[in-house]
Amino acid sequence: MRIESTSSGMTKRIAAALAPLLSPSDLVAMDGPLGAGKTCFAQGLAEGLGLCGVVASPSFVLARHYPGFLHVDAYRLASEEEFLALGLEEQLRSSITVVEWASHVNGALPEERLDLRLEYAPAEETRFLELTARTDRGRGIVRALADALGQGRLTEPAP
Ligand SMILES: Nc1ncnc2c1ncn2[C@@H]1O[C@H](COP(=O)(O)OP(=O)(O)O)[C@@H](O)[C@H]1O
Numbered sequence: 001m002r003i004e005s006t007s008s009g010m011t012k013r014i015a016a017a018l019a020p021l022l023s024p025s026d027l028v029a030m031d032g033p034l035g036a037g038k039t040c041f042a043q044g045l046a047e048g049l050g051l052c053g054v055v056a057s058p059s060f061v062l063a064r065h066y067p068g069f070l071h072v073d074a075y076r077l078a079s080e081e082e083f084l085a086l087g088l089e090e091q092l093r094s095s096i097t098v099v100e101w102a103s104h105v106n107g108a109l110p111e112e113r114l115d116l117r118l119e120y121a122p123a124e125e126t127r128f129l130e131l132t133a134r135t136d137r138g139r140g141i142v143r144a145l146a147d148a149l150g151q152g153r154l155t156e157p158a159p
Pocket residue numbers: 005006007008009010011032033034035036037038039040041057100124125126127
């Protein structure tokens with residue numbers, strides 16, 4: 001599914017709409033150039049899970065774990081072995097996980113995941129979000145998100 005986001009707030013609201021559709025052990029594998037909005041999406045997802053305002057860009061941290069939420073930035077990881085060496089198995093099992101620069105550690109990620117490609121669009125504040133499922137369960141999640149977005153259930157940002 002391809003979604004057009006016209007602001008960082010909208011990207012966060014799209015992510016927040018995805019949050020209630022996910023369960024512990026679900027993983028969103030994000031790729032896309034610097035500044036495309038991966039961290040922004042992770043923040044929106046965290047907010048959708050009720051973790052308001054805690055997610056910073058983990059530039060110098062490879063992984064941050066919050067209750068029920070794991071945020072990984074694989075930018076500085078060079079191999080799948082380096083990802084496995086972080087020893088995140090337990091957190092991956094018990095949390096909803098988002099991974100930035102997922103292509104750096106592709107083979108180490110579970111097959112049961114959603115792939116999210118974020119791309120710049122010609123308009124300055126617009127991004128294209130391409131969400132792809134690999135399994136029936138994933139396809140169900142994507143359909144449910146499409147319904148949620150189509151029915152205008154994007155909640156307004158907090159004042
Ligand atoms: N539609 C949009 N979605 C997400 N971010 C946007 C959008 N439009 C502009 N931006 C800006 O782009 C930047 C995205 O930064 P960030 O989320 O850190 O990207 P990444 O983690 O992919 O490097 C932020 O400064 C954000 O305000």
